[in-house]
Amino acid sequence: MLTYKINKESTPVMNQQQVIKNSSVKGNFNQILQQQLEKNSTLKFSKHATQRLEDRNINLTSEEIKKLNNALLTAEKKGVKETLILMENRAFIANVKNKTVITAAVEEQLKDNVFTNIDGAVII
16 A cells, blocks of 8 residues: 655645636646647548549549538547548548548549448548
């Protein structure tokens, strides 16, 4: 059994409310929290997906990226872990939790293709 001796002369530990009241800590905390929220909500592309986009000459507009992000949010609400997103003549496989597109394909690669390891699909 471990025991700890508390010294009455030691520096008091701030509780959570005191930390939040401290403006510099609050500012840093809010900044870090916002960065993490943005990081977790931003659509990312894996190295493999980036290579596929480049190889297959797939260019995405900011509006299309917003659509992909919304498709991931829709899949997340339904409890999907790995999703197939069909957008026009393109297909994207994405990890919903990490908000990361894993691969991308265009119409030529879609014919006679089987998509595995997905548990949901979103058509946009």
